[in-house]
Amino acid sequence: MKIDPSFIWLAFVQLLAVIPTTLMITAVSVTAGFVIGLAAAIVRIYNIPLLSQLASAYVTFIRGTPMLTHLLLIYFSLPVLVDAICAQFGWGFKSSSIPMIGFAFISFSITAGAYMSEVIRSGLLAVSRGQLEAAYSVGMTTPQGLRRIVFPQALAASLPNLSNSVIGMLHGSTLAFTVSVVDINAKAQIVAATNWKFFEAYLAAAAIFWGLTFLIEKLTALLEKRINLYNRGGVA
């Protein structure tokens, strides 16, 4: 078998068409993961009984097991659960009407939630306690103080880790092919198999992922500059 450089470009063009799928999986899982992570982090920081233990168990479990097992577990157990619940209440909903990408969304959100919760927790803990106390002293309530004072600073502190999580989810989205979602990886497999040029197709896929990762990092760097404006020293 000979390496065919022109096919790399051909595969590259075909792969461009499925970038939105990959980005969508990443965006949905990161957004939902952020919400889950925020909830889990706040519950653990405020040490709410029972809930905080639950959140710890969730984070430990997810971080201790591969992302692939989460996906497979959700893929096989969710339909059973949904069907059982629907049968119980007599709803006409069938689990088979859940689109394949839905499983990827749900499972990756759960995965992202655990990693995000650690990132958010460390970000929140990085903001000194005095900031919240100062907020109280000027008459803010706890939600106000959290929203206006603590969260912006925590965001700035955790931005590098957040960007790492986003990149992690981008790379993790390649697993979606196991539940037959056609993302970049799956498309590369299809393109490769139909032309019997595996190496070239994956080279193109790798190039796209490399580029996307670069892009995310550049965007983060820009954002970091903007968001850390408050944090500079000096007088002007």
Place this chain on the structure above:
Amino acid sequence: MGAPFDFTFVLDFFPKLASTLGVTLFIVAGSLLVGMIVGIVIALPRLYRIPVLSTCSKVYVSFFRGTPILIQLFLFYYGLPEILQLVQLDLSKAHVLVFVILTYGLHTGAFMSEIIRASVTAVDRGQVEAAYALGMKGHQAFILIVAPQALGVAVPVFANTVIALLKDTSLAFTIGVMEMTGKAQTLGSITQHFIEAYIALAVIYLCISITLQKLLQLAELRLLKHELPDSRDDRGSRDSGDTEDNTARKTFRIQKKRIYTRTAGSMRTEKGGAKL
């Protein structure tokens, strides 16, 4: 989908899955070994600022951190035999595990090199200067003075890498290695009890991760022993140590504390990121 849920299958699957635990751990150990060697080779040019080579290692690290490991796995599995064919090397009969360990080794090597770089730069420059002042040579200073200190601060991040590697081995089934995930899938399709198989699989992974983490924590305690008596106040209550010894060590305290905080601040060696 499949047969109704039956918890006894979970218990039933444990020993069956555990029989392939060896393959998973073999991949982890093999890739760690390869990764360690690659990591040192990649880190050295950047530590000593060798012109062209350090750019090469930058690109290497960026590529392996900037692309998903699954893509890398396929790339090497399909690409390596073709490339090596150009130099008349036939790899088509090589065992699949060779490709898996090689890919994971090269992947881990990129992270290793970052860890090595971050922890070596975290050691105070004055330590090397002091070593030179005592008449040590370059390699002596590195091996006797810098490496032991760097090792201690590297362990927490190293632990993360090892556990990430363990979890990544679950992808090896995609190119047909019969490790734990592959076994779970087979068991699932034979018995139609997929959920039980994957629950058992998740529990085993969880146990190994926790065990690895605990072991590496012990290693960290051991390696940072030389810092312990001083850092009692900032790292929780630990062995109080000899009081006289404490006062003797006090003079070095600020230096050592700075090593620790600087590492925590400058180390960004998690997964993801392609920064050159």
